[in-house]
Amino acid sequence: MVIRSLLAGAGGYLPTRVVGNDELARRFDTSDEWIRERTGIRQRHIAGPEETAAMMGAAAARAALADAGAGPEEVDAVLLATSTPDQAFPATALRVQALLGIGQGFGFDLSAACSGFIYGLSMADALIRTGRARGVLVIGSEVYSRILDWSDRSTAVLFGDGAGAVFLRAGRGEGGPGDRGVLSTHLHANGALGDILYIDGAVGRPDRPGTLAMNGKEVFRHAVTKLAEAVDEALAANGLERGEVDWLVPHQANLRIIEAMGRKLGLQRERVVVTVDRHANTSAASIPLALAEAMGDGRMRRGELVLMEALGGGLTWGSALLRL
Ligand code: UT7
Numbered sequence: 435m436v437i438r439s440l441l442a443g444a445g446g447y448l449p450t451r452v453v454g455n456d457e458l459a460r461r462f463d464t465s466d467e468w469i470r471e472r473t474g475i476r477q478r479h480i481a482g483p484e485e486t487a488a489m490m491g492a493a494a495a496r497a498a499l500a501d502a503g504a505g506p507e508e509v510d511a512v513l514l515a516t517s518t519p520d521q522a523f524p525a526t527a528l529r530v531q532a533l534l535g536i537g538q539g540f541g542f543d544l545s546a547a548c549s550g551f552i553y554g555l556s557m558a559d560a561l562i563r564t565g566r567a568r569g570v571l572v573i574g575s576e577v578y579s580r581i582l583d584w585s586d587r588s589t590a591v592l593f594g595d596g597a598g599a600v601f602l603r604a605g606r607g608e609g610g611p612g613d614r615g616v617l618s619t620h621l622h623a624n625g626a627l628g629d630i631l632y633i634d635g636a637v638g639r640p641d642r643p644g645t646l647a648m649n650g651k652e653v654f655r656h657a658v659t660k661l662a663e664a665v666d667e668a669l670a671a672n673g674l675e676r677g678e679v680d681w682l683v684p685h686q687a688n689l690r691i692i693e694a695m696g697r698k699l700g701l702q703r704e705r706v707v708v709t710v711d712r713h714a715n716t717s718a719a720s721i722p723l724a725l726a727e728a729m730g731d732g733r734m735r736r737g738e739l740v741l742m743e744a745l746g747g748g749l750t751w752g753s754a755l756l757r758l
Contacts, residue, residue, distance in 0.1 A: 438607040438615030439562040439570070441756060442504060445497020446598045446726035447490045448713065449479040455591070464587045474689025478594030478714035481577045488520045488529035490597035491575030494722070495530055498571065498599040501729070506534050508603070510567035512541030513558055515550025515718035517747075518577045519543055522637045530573065539567070546623075547631070548685050548746025550574055550718030551598070555742075555754050556619035562604045573599040574718030581633055583645040592687070593646075594714035598722025611672040612757075614737070618671045619754040620664055627656065627749035657691050657745045662698055664743050664753035672755055674739075676700050679755075681734060685744030686710035686720040695743065707733075717746065734758055 454477045455466035469475050481490070491514055499505070514527035521529075527541035546553040551574040558570040575597035582590050607613030630652045635644025661684075669676060676699050684692050686709050696706035707724045716723060721742050728734045738758050745751035 435606050436609040437563045437565065438605050438613050439559045439602040440605040440615040441600055441758060442603040443498045443500070443502025443601045444599065444722060444726040444729050445494045445501055446596065446723040447493035447497070448596045449481045449485045449490070451480050451482060452477050453480050458591055462585070462587050462590070464591055469591050473592060474710050475591065475714045476711045479596055480579045481595040485577070485595065486520045487516045487518050487526045487575040487577055487597070488533065490595070491526060491573045491599065492530045492533035494575065494597035494599035495534060495571050495573050497726070498601045499534070502601040502603065504569065504601055504603070506536040508569040509536045509571055510539040511558070511561055511570045512536065512539070512573070513554045513570065514541070514543050514573040514575060515546060515554045516543055516575050517545060517547055517633060517717060518581055526575065527573070546746065546750045547748055548687065548715070548717045548720070549744040549748070549750035549752055550746070551721045552619065552742060552744045552752040552754050553621060553750065555616065556621055556752070558602050559616040559619055562602060568604040570602045571599055572602065572722070573597065574720070574722050576717040576719045578646065578717060581644055581646050588650060589646055589648050592715050594716050596713055596716040596719045596723055598719045598726055600722055600725065611674055614757045617755045617757060618668060619752065620667045620671065621752040622660070622664065623748050623750045625748065630749065631747040654688065654691065656749060657687070658694055660751045661691070661695055661743050661745055664751055665695060665698060665741060668741060668753040668755045678739065679741045680705065680738035681728070681740045682706045683721055683724050683728065683740055683742045685746070686713060686724060687715045699741065
């Protein structure tokens, strides 16, 4: 028998304000047609002044706990992935801990840009399998609208705000791919590629709060090859063939990348969870938001195999395989 991290519940939060492509086209030189053709994005949610990473992360985490039927006393750790924390410290994870009335355990933020949720899931799984925690909230919460250069059309149209969360609970398995729970996670990074996607500044540099900069073509090129490798790695680690995966829940940056990964896995279109059309790229929040949507509407069923993958600034990338 082995300890497994079971996905007990998922939840999401999206800001109430929706901004369509046409609204952006009225503000600067772009068009609905260009945005949809190149990215698949039709609209994004943009945070209001009260909607911060902590507030949205807490709402998503509350929904994940409710979905799991778990109370705050079951949470041993809160791991929150964000590039847009409310404050440098306390960690946004701990603001969420307080907002949810979690009175025990520990928590921290982690910075892995768009791969943040996969990194968080991997850390949470390690904590659970080594017996350091039995219940872990993994949250991605982002307000990229506050770090975008709104005069740069090549990045301003790509991102949106939101939060997603999952609650993982310790369970038991046989140690094979038939187990429920997280089966494997695969993390990678290459700091030498840090200059193709970054936020130029931080609180340590008061002259420069920071805006996002990206060489889209280069990131696209790395995404297609590195995500394909990460997908193969997850299948090989579990002795699985590509036809055996039931669902792909990818990071939502670009519909063309998402569809390429779906084809690689031999999945029908409806087996690939897509939210990029409505949410745009919500960075670390995109995978848990997509999971919450697909679990919430009943598409996904207990026992099905879910592959997740992401790539983001760092460069960071990785994959995770999970049986519901
Ligand atoms: O989440 C982290 C991971 N991120 C990603 O995976 C993103 C990866 N990259 C991409 O998704 C794509 O590279 C983009 C969607 C960012 C860009 O698509 P592209 O097909 O690579 O376009 P491009 O950057 O090569 O730009 C093509 C043209 C350029 O004009 P010229 O030089 O050909 O005349 C741009 O100036 O499109 C122009 N352009 C725009 N036109 C209208 C760039 N942005 C816009 C815009 N509206 N918003």
